[in-house]
Amino acid sequence: MGLLLVNWILFLAITIYALYLFVRVVRTRIAYIQLGQKIDFDLQLKKRVNDLIVYVFGQKKLIKDKKSGAIHVMMFYGFILVQFGAIDFIVKGLAPGSHLPFGPLYSGFVFFQELVTLMIVVAVIWAFYRRYIEKLVRLKRGFKAGLVLIFIGGLMLSVLIGNGMELIWHGEEGTWTEPVATTIAAAFGWMGSTAAAVVFFLSWWVHLLILLTFLVYVPQSKHAHLLAGPVNVFMNQDKRTGKLEKINFDLEEEDEENVSFGAGKIEDFTYLQMIDLYACVECGRCTNVCPATGTGKMLSPMDLIIRLRDHLTEKGAAVTGQSPWVPAGAFSNTEGNQLAQMARAAQGQGQQETAASLENVESSTLIGDVITEEEIWGCTTCRNCEDACPVMNEHVDKIIDLRRYLVLTEGKMDQEAQRAMMNIERQGNPWGLSKKERENWKDEDESVRIPTVKELEKEGEEFEYLFWVSSMGSYDNRSQKIAMSFAKLMNKAGVKFAILGNKERNSGDTARRIGNEFLFQELAEKNIKDFEKHGVKKIVTIDPHAYNVFKREYPDFGFEGEVYHHTELLAELVKEGKLQPKYDVNETITYHDSCYLGRYNEVYEPPRDILKMIPGVNVVEMQRNRQNGMCCGAGGGMMWMEEKSGNRINEARTEQALNVSPTTISSGCPYCLTMLSDGTKAKEVEETVSTNDIAEILARSIFGDEKEEKTA
Numbered sequence: 001m002g003l004l005l006v007n008w009i010l011f012l013a014i015t016i017y018a019l020y021l022f023v024r025v026v027r028t029r030i031a032y033i034q035l036g037q038k039i040d041f042d043l044q045l046k047k048r049v050n051d052l053i054v055y056v057f058g059q060k061k062l063i064k065d066k067k068s069g070a071i072h073v074m075m076f077y078g079f080i081l082v083q084f085g086a087i088d089f090i091v092k093g094l095a096p097g098s099h100l101p102f103g104p105l106y107s108g109f110v111f112f113q114e115l116v117t118l119m120i121v122v123a124v125i126w127a128f129y130r131r132y133i134e135k136l137v138r139l140k141r142g143f144k145a146g147l148v149l150i151f152i153g154g155l156m157l158s159v160l161i162g163n164g165m166e167l168i169w170h171g172e173e174g175t176w177t178e179p180v181a182t183t184i185a186a187a188f189g190w191m192g193s194t195a196a197a198v199v200f201f202l203s204w205w206v207h208l209l210i211l212l213t214f215l216v217y218v219p220q221s222k223h224a225h226l227l228a229g230p231v232n233v234f235m236n237q238d239k240r241t242g243k244l245e246k247i248n249f250d251l252e253e254e255d256e257e258n259v260s261f262g263a264g265k266i267e268d269f270t271y272l273q274m275i276d277l278y279a280c281v282e283c284g285r286c287t288n289v290c291p292a293t294g295t296g297k298m299l300s301p302m303d304l305i306i307r308l309r310d311h312l313t314e315k316g317a318a319v320t321g322q323s324p325w326v327p328a329g330a331f332s333n334t335e336g337n338q339l340a341q342m343a344r345a346a347q348g349q350g351q352q353e354t355a356a357s358l359e360n361v362e363s364s365t366l367i368g369d370v371i372t373e374e375e376i377w378g379c380t381t382c383r384n385c386e387d388a389c390p391v392m393n394e395h396v397d398k399i400i401d402l403r404r405y406l407v408l409t410e411g412k413m414d415q416e417a418q419r420a421m422m423n424i425e426r427q428g429n430p431w432g433l434s435k436k437e438r439e440n441w442k443d444e445d446e447s448v449r450i451p452t453v454k455e456l457e458k459e460g461e462e463f464e465y466l467f468w469v470s471s472m473g474s475y476d477n478r479s480q481k482i483a484m485s486f487a488k489l490m491n492k493a494g495v496k497f498a499i500l501g502n503k504e505r506n507s508g509d510t511a512r513r514i515g516n517e518f519l520f521q522e523l524a525e526k527n528i529k530d531f532e533k534h535g536v537k538k539i540v541t542i543d544p545h546a547y548n549v550f551k552r553e554y555p556d557f558g559f560e561g562e563v564y565h566h567t568e569l570l571a572e573l574v575k576e577g578k579l580q581p582k583y584d585v586n587e588t589i590t591y592h593d594s595c596y597l598g599r600y601n602e603v604y605e606p607p608r609d610i611l612k613m614i615p616g617v618n619v620v621e622m623q624r625n626r627q628n629g630m631c632c633g634a635g636g637g638m639m640w641m642e643e644k645s646g647n648r649i650n651e652a653r654t655e656q657a658l659n660v661s662p663t664t665i666s667s668g669c670p671y672c673l674t675m676l677s678d679g680t681k682a683k684e685v686e687e688t689v690s691t692n693d694i695a696e697i698l699a700r701s702i703f704g705d706e707k708e709e710k711t712a
Helices: 002-033 045-057 066-094 103-133 143-169 179-187 193-220 222-235 271-279 285-289 301-320 335-346 352-362 384-388 396-409 415-427 440-444 453-459 470-475 477-493 509-514 517-533 544-557 566-575 605-612 649-658 670-682 694-706
Strands: 465-468 538-541 562-565 588-592 664-667 690-693
Touching: 002 066, 002 193, 002 222, 002 271, 002 301, 045 222, 066 103, 066 143, 066 193, 103 143, 103 179, 143 179, 143 193, 193 222, 222 271, 271 301, 271 396, 285 301, 285 384, 301 335, 301 352, 301 396, 396 509, 396 517, 415 509, 415 517, 440 470, 440 477, 465 477, 470 477, 470 670, 477 566, 477 670, 477 694, 509 517, 509 544, 517 544, 538 544, 538 566, 544 562, 562 566, 566 605, 566 694, 588 605, 588 649, 605 694, 649 670, 664 670, 664 694, 670 690, 690 694
Parallel strands: 465 538, 538 562, 588 664, 664 690
Antiparallel strands: none
């Protein structure tokens, strides 16, 4: 009885202490997150709960990788279910001979718990194999990475051994409901009841200590995602759109002296962006699909998030004085705890030296001290990293905020990007070609009617769609052919449309993604005024970047129109019979998904539907397609900047296309088509593999003898 009392006292003391440490760590991380900028929060409870069901409990993103997904599902649900068994095991140690009061259902409960425990053991062994034997590149293999596997494996083995010892201790017969425990009891049947009791309590304490250690370890390790991940999924309803937040340039006079735009300090990020940092699983899925990483560039989305998180933890310790690592005494040599100790000491008098040390940490900048400029400019904003992230972290918005700081606050920008910005500002296009030549492309084929808005207004005619030609369609020789094919198809279908002609400006997407938010907002406001002036209700464009910025981001500035990509409109026209493909196009075609059409707007099927309705076409898919399609390398303003390190992204993507032996590589984006055309030239296959837009291929099938020549 005395030993049981001691057991109870130790149990309560250690459990209460562990819970105290757990709460303290969680509160500390919350304090660090609150250093960021506040946000407006729209509850949208139904949608947010649905996200929890789909992405947390449904594990939707994790199961994209079938092997890792299976392991995680086994551990996730197993760990939830096995907690009932853990409670039952703890009860047995506190009150020997007792168990959870499940009555006649207890036998079934015990059997189910053993199956779950074995499932978790299998998952642990499988995960160990994947990380340390198979050595997946994206997975870290340090001690910390394997510690959780040791914890989980130890929990499972201790409960199985303990249950086996309990049978010997109490002299109970083995039963089919406890096959593992019965096997263990049979193997150690030579032990006496006292020895079995001792081993039981050793297993019991091992189980309890691992469980409580795990509890304290989770919020101060990468496994903080167990807490922050569900919060992240719940809080971020709009994460699937990639929409960037606008900057407010209307400042009070007193704020103008110390004005700063973008993220130059960790505190410039919002609460939601901070939660991302602690939600990171460190699974490497983001880095595994990143086109920059895959072509040998410095950028790694996972490393970027981890370094931002570690910086937040250290700066949070310096600012708040709260130690990030507990028990504090055991981690007194860590930088974070030392910074927290200095912060507390600096609150006293005569601590000038300590205060100076803290000031160095507090004044550290993100760009240079934490993240390099090369990494910031390496991103193509394709969002493949975000699509792959199981906890819906956003990487691109943080990179754009860093670019905004460089461009708007420090006035730093790649020279080629700066030239493109100046050209857009002066002439409305990245090349700096005369704005008076913007509509010249339509004169290339006088048989195609391409009226301007001004011309129709003079004639008293109305139009249904404003055709946004974009800078690429207006000035780039290759893209002009796409614009002409689309215009010809709209004529054929009887669609009433008009263009702005020389009055059309740049959409502003390039400026915004490069970080020049001021120029973007100026362009957006002027474009919206033009739309309102001419009564534009529907816009159709061949440019996925313009499509995305009009559809997702212009509404923040008052735009209220419908936006269509040309493949969406063409697919509808074909289905309605207004366009009828009839001539064979005997080509093996692989379709490349534009990031801004696909991942940003989930438009995957319309282009493929068109190809399937064209006679003679054989559609073959690249290994990386749809949601996992690889970027062409032109996004995020990279179209106007040279890749200065690693291999060229467009050539890597072209290689993926060539692997399926197509005769034509197709796309629905003039940027992508340019990059892929350059890729076929670099691979010296331009004579045998052509590159064509969906509109061009459809035009070949509809017009027959008027079909355009295949263009490499």
